[in-house]
Amino acid sequence: MNIVIFGETGAGKSSVINLMAGQQIAHISPDSHRCTLHWTEYSITFENGTRYEVFDTVGLEEPRLQTGEYLTAISNAYGLINTLKERGGIDLLLFCIRGGRVTATTQSNYRLFFEFLCEEKVPLALVVTHLERETRMEDWYTRNEGHLEKHHIRSVGHACITAANLLDGRHRSKYEESRGILRRVIEAHRNEYKEGWTGGHGWFASSISKLVEYVAGRPKKTDIIGVLTKRCGMTKEVAQQVAQQIRRENLPQTTIEDYGNLQVPSDVRNTGPQQGYENRPRNVVLLGESGVGKSSLINLVMGRDVAQTSPDALSCCGIRQVGILALRDFGTERIGNHVLGLNEGSEGRVPAATAAKRLALFLGSLNKPGGDGVHLLMYCPLVTAKCPLLWW
DSSP states (O other): OEEEEEEOTTSOHHHHHHHHHTSOOSOOOOSTTSOTTOEEEEEEEOTTSOEEEEEEEEOOSSSSBOHHHHHHHHHHHHHHHHHHHHHTOBOEEEEEEESSOOOHHHHHHHIIIIIIISTTOSOEEEEEEOOTTSSSTHHHHHHHHHHHHHTTOOOSEEEEOOOOSOOOHHHHHHHHHHHHHHHHHHHHHHHHOOSOBOOOTTHHHHHHHHHGGGBSSOOOHHHHHHHHHHTSOOOHHHHHHHHHHHHHHHOOSSOGGGGGGSOOOGGGSOOOOOOOGGGSOEEEEEEOOTTSOHHHHHHHHHTSOOSOOOOOSOOOOSEEEEEEEEOGGGTTEEEEEEEOOOOTTOOOSSOHHHHHHHHHHHHHHHHSTTSOOOOEEEEOOOOSTTGGGTTO
16 A cells, blocks of 8 residues: 655654654654655554555645745656556555644645645545544644644544653653554555555646646746756657646736736726716725734724624735725725735645636726726735845
């Protein structure tokens, strides 16, 4: 049975492997010097004789990849996918997360492995680590199940554990308990799924095409061909076909400069009825990174709850329609739209390039002839030394 274990640095993947094995076989060290999809294979045999091949795989450390990181990830993906095919495919994904809040990177890793690499066809079990201070480790999942569901992180099973083997006597029993919890989850899904998933025709090309979504910038076709021929050993003809597929699947339909000639998507468009100028709304665009309190500011000004607030880490990097809301304290002033910001070093479900395009489309629609225009930009910064860099 082949298991791919993944998660960001600090989640405890190596410690989980050692917990499974009952001995230290994986060296515990940060993944920061290894690129996305770099992998190491371990063989583990349980007491009942069942053997597992475990692929410790580096996930995303930030929600975005730089171009150079993407090119290296292509080479890593090629080796990983070919090895998994030779071994009979993927039987189970183990997604390691540290007990705490769901971050944008957590969501990106889930999508990278479950949706992109495995096309949602491989069972995924969630392994939540660093729970030794919980009275009952399972309580964490009880409290956070709805939160995970909200962020579209779904699993066929879960293990709430601690993989720290240097605990004092008060917590040591939880380490031994965790081994049993983890093994039971693995064995339960080994019995349910008989054959590994091998991805079918075009598995590699499809995976790296989708990975482009997380790249900051646009990799050059010549650079991709170079990696495919020199590092992956493809012929130039095959490499060109793969590079063309990547370009075709990720070619934007428009550029930001083209927004003035496009039909603006209905969800980012001012669709209010045309009125005389004196009665038209005054559009205030509120922007800033997630968590600064934009929704709370709207509610404060309105004097009632009209914008939903959330403490979650999820960010959407896009446009959210709050509606045309009359503000009594501002006379005829109205807030028409609430714009989510780009978090520093992180992103949500909408990539930065897409968010920027949608923002340009939205602002362009307001400034077209007959449009209402933008009357005021309100910037809500997070008060840190870097706050001037968040938007400008």
